[in-house]
């Protein structure tokens with residue numbers, strides 16, 4: 001699978017983020033996808049009340065949107081979905097599945113939208129068209145014959161609240177809680193880590209808080225690429241004097257300066273806004289040490305202030321009333337040496353002092369983070385330490401302050417809200433019993449890592465994928481691809497062809513669905529779906545574009561179709577009626593979660609969405625102690641392994657031209673890497689130390705000390721500004737290097753931001 005368009009070009013991108021570069025980014029994808037005429041209308045309605053909610057990221061949709069409330073990458077996502085290319089039965093007739101396995105991720109998705117339900121025919125090694133009724137009936141009877149507990153129902157975080165609710169209900173009626181979600185590879189560390197310390201598994205901020213904060217502390221989130229609409233509030237904040245401090249091993253352009261493509265003056269005059277006042281490049285996995293250093297400075301400043309008779313820096317009232325465990329935390333901070341903090345963070349005591357001064361001077365601070373924090377073996381401890389820092393000055397649960405994990409997929413948070421979870425205790429079983437008259441399965445199910453272990457061990461016999469590209473997104477690629485065909489049944493519900501559709505169970509089905517931007521016509525008329533954003537606000541979304549093919553079904557109709565064919569009939573369970581009118585599914589969601597979804601159907605188009613409620617925002621701490629819990633960290637290094645000669649910490653990154661495993665193109669414009677994804681980024685100093693030269697082609701091998709050989713070859717050594725002891729490259733190409741066992745200790749999120757590797761030249 002070559003991932004190279006032409007000879008790669010590397011050079012520094014000198015312009016601010018946004019600007020004409022983002023306009024060119026949009027026009028270049030428009031040229032390659034040749035989107036349908038509906039695409040421009042869809043863009044006009046994107047992220048506006050009553051409009052269509054973008055499928056790219058989960059950043060909130062403002063109550064008062066801009067004229068164009070979309071970004072470069074949101075436009076790419078829409079054009080990608082509304083492409084004029086089609087992947088038809090003719091295409092499958094002319095390519096065997098084995099042949100397609102050699103295609104790159106980019107080339108597979110370039111075949112366009114899937115148009116017909118397909119069945120894998122092992123004799124010809126090809127996908128062949130099949131009718132929907134036959135597909136449902138055969139999948140249903142295969143599921144009926146299997147032990148439900150040996151099957152997996154995966155969801156990628158894009159499907160609507162309505163579809164997700166029914167999917168989880170289907171799993172439980174059938175008899176399991178095996179509901180892994182893309183969230184398990186993403187912000188699960190947040191769901192578990194934040195729940196532990198604040199009692200709420202989600203962030204505490206809403207969009208309005210960004211209008212009144214005095215400082216923002218950013219850890220490991222690449223705004224310019226992954227949530228570009230966030231650049232607008234960031235720009236406004238910076239302009240009104242809000243101080244932004246960033247910690248990221250890479251100098252990401254979006255956090256340095258921004259030229260607003262929707263501001264004609266900036267576009268024409270070359271004006272820009274500087275974003276980060278201070279920008280630090282810590283070692284990957286060094287964030288717990290960074291945060292510990294910040295806390296140490298804050299505690300010292302507080303003591304100094306009190307000794308000189310001044311007002312305390314700590315919010316003592318908040319600490320006394322709302323927190324527990326502060327003294328143990330303080331003792332740990334005091335016992336930790338500056339030497340250790342400097343070694344593990346890669347930053348100096350003086351540098352951290354400058355950042356701590358910003359923290360102490362600000363009345364309202366928001367902590368923002370992304371995958372740079374969650375995808376580590378001890379990411380949960382970093383989150384705990386981040387909450388410690390915020391709690392010191394009561395920066396949680398009040399206006400303009402709080403913790404703000406930036407979620408990924410556009411409805412990933414919502415899927416968890418409506419029951420996609422392997423943990424029975426997180427689902428209101430009493431309500432399910434009442435509504436549907438059955439006893440839901442008591443046993444905890446498999447999340448992503450457990451599902452992979454089960455597949456490798458041969459204990460899993462069926463996999464259903466509601467979107468996504470599971471085999472490409474997970475770690476341990478070689479073992480997983482080898483074990484996958486042992487499954488009896490694999491079903492993929494998708495919009496475009498990807499590698500997960502090319503490694504098949506004995507009986508394999510590829511079911512094409514509508515995208516969110518397309519009109520979803522059912523018996524009662526055109527349907528609305530809903531999603532939850534990163535700040536717990538719920539929005540209705542209306543697709544209006546003409547479907548890519550008349551044979552497509554909605555995700556909800558497909559889930560209902562399989563469920564109906566699998567399960568015995570039951571009066572309370574009316575798959576056909578629910579498919580005919582999604583409003584009825586929203587009634588079920590409201591009945592199951594009355595506190596969060598009261599009057600759901602009446603509030604679909606509330607400008608800015610309606611907030612489902614965040615207890616920690618109101619200083620209600622649903623923790624073990626009933627208070628916000630200060631935590632201590634067992635290790636300053638969150639990588640879960642030590643440094644060793646020749647060993648590097650590998651960060652796997654997203655480029656500006658991809659959405660997860662979907663590769664839009666080969667231009668990582670903001671990092672100045674063009675034309676190739678097969679790169680190994682290293683500092684010039686590390687290149688010299690390793691005796692390599694820029695442009696040399698090398699391999700990476702796993703250095704996990706578990707006896708398993710994992711290798712990715714063909715990587716071009718590319719000089720790039722990075723801290724010492726680490727290298728970086730692209731996800732998903734480098735996933736074969738990740739051991740399955742290398743995951744967050746508490747939440748099991750694969751530790752994709754520090755993978756132990758060696759270079760072989």
Ligand SMILES: Nc1nc2c(c(=O)[nH]1)N[C@H]1C(S)=C(S)[C@@H](COP(=O)(O)OP(=O)(O)OC[C@H]3O[C@@H](n4cnc5c(=O)[nH]c(N)nc54)[C@H](O)[C@@H]3O)O[C@H]1N2
Nearest residue numbers: 073220221222226284285370371372408409658659660753
């Ligand atoms: N265009 C586009 N948008 C997307 C996506 C996409 O692929 N493309 N994906 C969506 C999804 S599902 C998600 S989860 C989000 C992901 O969005 P992000 O959370 O931004 O995730 P990444 O791009 O993986 O990397 C985050 C940043 O962490 C930094 N980093 C790596 N290791 C460390 C570390 O140890 N410490 C610190 N402080 N920083 C570190 C990297 O340099 C990078 O800038 O974006 C969503 N939005």
Ligand SMILES: Nc1nc2c(c(=O)[nH]1)N[C@H]1C(S)=C(S)[C@@H](COP(=O)(O)OP(=O)(O)OC[C@H]3O[C@@H](n4cnc5c(=O)[nH]c(N)nc54)[C@H](O)[C@@H]3O)O[C@H]1N2
Nearest residue numbers: 156182185186467468469473493494496652660661731752
């Ligand atoms: N090394 C490494 N691995 C990672 C990460 C990392 O940073 N580094 N990030 C992790 C993260 S944060 C995530 S979220 C996962 C992502 O894992 P997934 O969510 O499983 O993967 P995606 O790439 O988002 O899925 C892309 C596919 O979704 C399908 N699709 C697109 N739109 C729709 C739709 O509307 N409906 C349906 N049914 N299908 C659709 C298309 O067929 C497309 O090919 O990867 C994880 N893996």
Ligand SMILES: [Mo]
Nearest residue numbers: 186187408409
């Ligand atoms: Mo994600």
